[in-house]
Amino acid sequence: MDRPVIAAMLMLFWSVAAAAEPEIRTDDVARFYAVYDAHGGRPSAAQLESEYLARGSQSLKEFAALRRVTGERIATRIADEPGIYEKARDCLAVLPGVERRLGESLSRLSSLYPEADYPPVAIVVGRGRPVGIVNPSGATIGLEALCAADFMHPDLEDRFVYVIAHEYVHTQQVAAREPPEPGHPDATVLRRSLLEGAAEFIAELVAGGVSNARHAEWGRGRELEIESAFVRDMRGTDLSAWTDNYRPGSDKPYDLGYWVGYRIVKAYYQQADDKRKAVKRIIEMDDPEAFLEESGWTPGMRLE
Incomplete structure (x- = not known):
């Protein structure tokens, strides 16, 4: 068997294997709730900046920069709607089922599109929006925003699966990863x-x-x-x-x-x-x- 064929087979195998175990990172969520609990559920803007955002993952830093997430904006949202942050902590319980279903879904995608490459999905806590974005490190999901979005899908596990699958597709789209600036003639x-x-x-x-x-x-x-x-x-x-x-x-x-x-x-x-x-x-x-x-x-x- 010649090298190009072997390389192609290995690429297909790697894609399917990667899809079978999607990597969903929750370190930033754990960090957020450590800060949240340490300050009685009312961390200040300064505490959120120094103890959460500044120490966050690269995904969180990119998410914050792209979507104007600051300690002040998170603190304001916690004060205005504390319930969404309390609810969000419990939403992580669906992740085992979400990971299993996503593995099956991404294996299907790999069979249709062998070129697929699956970067990590980071789950973070933000200012109540957005639900998800694609950034240079991969896909990032706003936990509190997605957990509160009952209007999208009433079933929480379905909501996580479909939203993360949507964002995974964006990670494959060069046009989505490198969009023209708003107002540019191509940004139609x-x-x-x-x-x-x-x-x-x-x-x-x-x-x-x-x-x-x-x-x-x-x-x-x-x-x-x-x-x-x-x-x-x-x-x-x-x-x-x-x-x-x-x-x-x-x-x-x-x-x-x-x-x-x-x-x-x-x-x-x-x-x-x-x-x-x-x-x-x-x-x-x-x-x-x-x-x-x-x-x-x-x-x-x-x-x-």
């Missing part, structure tokens, strides 16, 4: 929606569900209306109507760009003859306009 509604929609679709394909089940509920029966509005906005760089527009306590639809992007990606996948090649194309997508045209998607179209 279409680009962002397709990246998020791809993560939703692949997560559903390998794990059985999307990160936020409410999008389908909000969109059902309104496909033509919502997607016609999307077409009008999709080449612009104002994302405010389509992503990152959740308001705490509001029941109004938000992040509908994820849902429209998911439907465009699903349209592409359903018409593809070679499903493995379709998965590769979806993950490695770098030209949103070309992908949109190839998908055959039209506003309001019926999908299986």
Whole structure:
């Protein structure tokens, strides 16, 4: 057997083996609650900065820098909503089941996309948002934000599995790891929606569900209306109507760009003859306009 074949087999084996044991790190959570408990559940901004953030993992430092997480903002959120931090501690009990299911899901992804590489997932405690991001060290999940997000999925284990699977897909997307700056001509509604929609679709394909089940509920029966509005906005760089527009306590639809992007990606996948090649194309997508045209998607179209 020649070396290229052996190398390819080893790469496939490594990917599947890595997927079977996803690495989920919780050191930052333990550090946070040590500080939290030492100060009676009311640590000051200075204590959170010096004892938690400054001593945190590289993932936590990147998360804090990217999403403006400071000791002051965490302390303010603890004062305003102490319940979400008390609840979050108990959420870690689902992790054994989450790791098992993710191992199965990522093995499926590796079989469809052998190039997949799975960096660690770090679970941290932040200021109540975001639920998850991709950063240079891998994927990072905000424990208190995800635990409080009952509206995404009522079942906590499902919520963890689908959200982490979504973020794992982002770690495979060069376009998600190296996005254009907000306002850049390439940072369009279409680009962002397709990246998020791809993560939703692949997560559903390998794990059985999307990160936020409410999008389908909000969109059902309104496909033509919502997607016609999307077409009008999709080449612009104002994302405010389509992503990152959740308001705490509001029941109004938000992040509908994820849902429209998911439907465009699903349209592409359903018409593809070679499903493995379709998965590769979806993950490695770098030209949103070309992908949109190839998908055959039209506003309001019926999908299986």
